[in-house]
Amino acid sequence: MKNADEPTQPRRTRDPDSKRAAVHDAALHLFTKRGYENVSIAQVAKSAGIAVGTVYRFYDNKLAMLRAMLEEIEDLFVRRMKHDWDKGGAHPDRLDAICEGLFVVAEDHRSLLRLLTMTTDVVYVDGALPGDRIQSQIRSFYAEGMSAGTFVEGDVDMMAAMAHGLVEGAMMQSMRSSTSNRTEDVAQLSKVMKNAFVARQQ
Amino acid sequence: MKNADEPTQPRRTRDPDSKRAAVHDAALHLFTKRGYENVSIAQVAKSAGIAVGTVYRFYDNKLAMLRAMLEEIEDLFVRRMKHDWDKGGAHPDRLDAICEGLFVVAEDHRSLLRLLTMTTDVVYVDGALPGDRIQSQIRSFYAEGMSAGTFVEGDVDMMAAMAHGLVEGAMMQSMRSSTSNRTEDVAQLSKVMKNAFVARQQ
Amino acid sequence: MKNADEPTQPRRTRDPDSKRAAVHDAALHLFTKRGYENVSIAQVAKSAGIAVGTVYRFYDNKLAMLRAMLEEIEDLFVRRMKHDWDKGGAHPDRLDAICEGLFVVAEDHRSLLRLLTMTTDVVYVDGALPGDRIQSQIRSFYAEGMSAGTFVEGDVDMMAAMAHGLVEGAMMQSMRSSTSNRTEDVAQLSKVMKNAFVARQQ
Amino acid sequence: MKNADEPTQPRRTRDPDSKRAAVHDAALHLFTKRGYENVSIAQVAKSAGIAVGTVYRFYDNKLAMLRAMLEEIEDLFVRRMKHDWDKGGAHPDRLDAICEGLFVVAEDHRSLLRLLTMTTDVVYVDGALPGDRIQSQIRSFYAEGMSAGTFVEGDVDMMAAMAHGLVEGAMMQSMRSSTSNRTEDVAQLSKVMKNAFVARQQ
DNA sequence: AATGAATGAGAGTTCATTCAT
DNA sequence: GATGAATGAACTCTCATTCAT
Incomplete structure (x- = not known):
């Protein structure tokens, strides 16, 4: 039985950064x-082991929490893609690298990825969608490849959108399948991507 | 004397089906x-021209309304795909037909489609996602094509997931773009789909 | 001991107007x-014997409740003053009538009057104060009397403000004093008012 | 080497009185x-350039801050009135002096005065009103004048209340009017006051 | 069958106050 | 003495759902 007269709670005992992280993780x-x-803020706070009011030290409001997470995962993807692309090499090989890189990020941040694919409704505003920054990055890669003649000709926006969808589909499937193996999944995605978007030599 | 042909005023007892439709349309x-x-139930009711309580004659609760709509659009897509596939012909040609068919449905039911891609968050439960039935249908088509040697070899689930993502990406792009033209979008999708998933003859 | 399984509460059993009045009275x-x-809305609701949500059927928000009450008492005072003034007669006699009338209203609506003198802080916006409509009405009476030569010359705004303060002081005193007698208080107020504001004949 | 004359930076330990004053001014x-x-304590603290907790060194709680200010302005008024009254002279002349004195205080402490007339709601408890000490002082002057036969006969409490209201009305009007001129306002107030409360010689 | 007034749990957010540092 | 992170009760307001009419 719990003694209601417990001295409420220790104050200022933990590393503040650990609290921020606790809120982040609990919310995610x-x-x-x-x-x-x-999910209510009260639940997040409880799960993070802090008081309701403390959540608001880290995020202005509930929506800001979500947006911060979406930006985080978008950043991770975009940075990783850029990094892999900028290693250079033939464009088709860069596609391989990007597929591999994205899967690594996805695997390390499963929850964030799921959030990215789940919260369209909540965040939607002025036609902007979560994932747009990723798609935009893909677009710029594609444009480069197309003007170099290595990628299939077509409307860049549409091509980028399809590539984005293709990758997202593969990732979600990979995450949902209990038997999936990353190396295989990446190989399969790479193969399909190249079939779909790399121009045939003649 | 009672005139059976009362004017435009909504009758004491209207056709229940028209009410159901009114609720559906208003909610959508x-x-x-x-x-x-x-969106509150009160708003839906008002917009449908009926009382709050009456909404509950047609749907058990608010979430059920959403689920019904998601099922509806899934049905529309699944049925259309089946219909197009069952017309027969070479598998690659069937792909063309399906791409065309899906875009027709999408265009006729933009709101439903939007709902399908936006409400993951609300509906998500036990790993089931809106769109799963569509993906499942794609899977069965793909399996057939693969065993016939017309589709690229690979893990069926992954292939179906990627195809699904590809189509969804294309549709969203098409819906968001103000300058897009269905015929062109379908053509481009078809081409990419065939590149990606149709086995090369040698 | 209270049975928690009591069928919550009767619904729709009371006259709706009685609820509105109950909220008004409880809040006041x-x-x-x-x-x-x-005072919290929950307290108002409880005191009125209704649910919190029901309060919001009658008032858009908490501040609206207060404003409604202030308008009510301002209306009562303004109307009464007009009525008494419009009965005609010599201006000094009208002053008598108004003093009497205001006290009658004040006595019948003690709580509203107190509210009027208490909530300056809450309501204050753009320099507008509760009581301004009353003061404005006084101003117009004063202007009339001054141009007729019956009231002391001076800046009308200042004269009205002083008259208003004088009356308000008298009313508050009358309300606070347990031994006060309306007839006497009115007589005293009238006398002072006339000394202060009625021009001496020579 | 330690320089005892550190520059403008706030010292680890500032003069406590300057902090108290900073809190006072910020809060006011x-x-x-x-x-x-x-207004939140955090805002007051920030505006005063100290920590939240430090505010509580000077005031037990938020309400105490307000009460302290109300007492301050009441003190100012009461002391000024006493001072002016005690200069002696004919009672009507003392009235002139008091009117002048009150306006001087009001002009020098506009914010405090405003607070005095605006926070009735917050402070109100057990029938005690801010301003009561001022009114009480007026009462004692009036009693003296009345027993000397220089002030109009009547119930002292009522007379004091009316005088108080009259002055407050004049002050508020003066403060609100952008075109007002103190000398004129004082003159007008004095005139009306004497008409109202100074006994006519015969 | 239809209504919509009524309910009240529960939401997000604020902030006076405390106290370990 | 001073700090400000932390607390959590309390607030206003919303709205899915119910049910007497």
Whole structure:
């Protein structure tokens, strides 16, 4: 039985950064598991082991928490893609590198990725969608490849959108499948990507 | 004397089906425009021209309304795909037909499609995602094509997931672009789809 | 001991107008007793014997409740003053009538009057103060009397402000004093008012 | 080598009185500008350049800050009135002096005065009103004047209340009017006051 | 069958106050 | 003495759902 007269709680005992991280992790976990709208700040706070008010030291409001996470994962993807692309080499090989890189990020940040694919409704505003920055980055890669003659000709926006969808589909499948193996999944995605978007030599 | 042909005023007892449709349309319109969570039953009822309580004659609760709509659009897509596939012909040609068919449905039911891609968060439960039935249908087509040697070899689930993502990406892009033209978009999607998934003859 | 399984509460059993009145009275009582800021909607609802949500059927928000009450008492005063003034007669006699009339209203609406003198802080916006409409009405009477030569010359705004303050002081004193007698208080106010504002004949 | 004359930077330990004053001034400014309820201790602390906790060295709680200010302005008024009254002279002349004195204080402490007339709601408890000490002082002057036969006969409490209201009305009007001129306002107030409360010689 | 007033749990957010540092 | 991170009760307001009419 719990003694209600316990001296409430220790104050200022933990590393502040660990609290920020605790809020982040708790929120991410809950959002991913139950959906953003079905999670209350009180639940996040409790799960993070802090008081409700403390959550607001780290995020201005609930939506800001979500946006911060979406930006985080978008950043991770965009940076990784850039990094892999900028290593140079033939464009088709860069595609391989990017597919591999994206899967690595996805595997390391499963929850964030799921959040990215789940919260369209909540965040939607002025036609902007989560994932747009990723798609935009893909577009610029594609444009470069197309003007170099290595990628299939077509409307860049549409090509980028399809490539984005293709990758997202593969990732979600990989994450959902219990038997999947990253190396194989990456290989398969790479193969399909190249079939779809790399121009045939004649 | 009672005139059986009362004028335009809504009757004491209207055709129940027309009410159901009114609720459906009002909800779809509002959900799409403002997001599921930002629409109240009161607003739906008002927009449908009926009382709040009456909404509950047609749907057990708010979430059921959303699920019904998602099922509806999934049905539309699945049925159309089946219909197009079952017309027979070479598998690659069937791909063409399906791409065309899906875009037709998408164009006729923009709001429903939008709902399908936006409400993952709300509906998500136990790993099931809106769109799964569509993906499942794609899987069965793909399996057939693969065993016939017309589709690229690979893990069926992954292939179906990628195809699904590819199509969804194309559709979203098409819907978002103000300058897009369906015929062109379909052509481009078809081409990419065949490059990606149709086995090369040698 | 209370049975928690009681069928919550009867619904729709009371006259709706009685609910509106109950909210009004409960809020007025509590605001007057404890101060607007120190009263919660929950307390108002409880005191009115209804649910919190029901309060919002009658008032858009908490501040609207207060404003409605202030308008109510301002209206009562303004109307009464006009009525008394418009009965005609010599201006000094009208002053008598108005003093009498105002006291009648004040006595019948003690709580509202107190609210009027208490909530300056809350309502203050753009320099507008509760009581301004009353003062404005006084101003127009004064202007009339001054141009007729019956009231003391001076800056009308200042004269009206002083008259207003004088009356308000008298009313508050009358309300606070347990031994006060309306007839006497009115007589005294009238006398002072006439000394202060009625021009001496020579 | 330690330089005892550190520059303008706030010292680890500042003069406590300057801190107290900083809190006082910050709070007064903010209360007057935004209303007591709309100002947080954190804002006061920040504006005063000290920590939240330090505020509590000077005031037990938020309400105590307000009460201290109300007492301050009451003191100012009461002391000034006493001072002017005690200069002696004919009672009517003392009235002139007091009117002048009160306006001087009001002009020098506009914010405090505003606070005095605006925060009734917050402070109100047990029938005690801010301003009561001022009114009480007026009462004692009036009693003296009345027993000397120089002031109009009547119930002292009522007379004092009316005088108080009259002055407050004049002050508020003077403060609100952009075109007002103190000398004129004082003159007008004095005239009306004497008409109202100074007994006519015969 | 239809209504919509009523409910009240629960949401996000604020902030006076405390106290370990 | 001073700090400001942390607390959590309390606030206003919303809205899915119910049910007497």
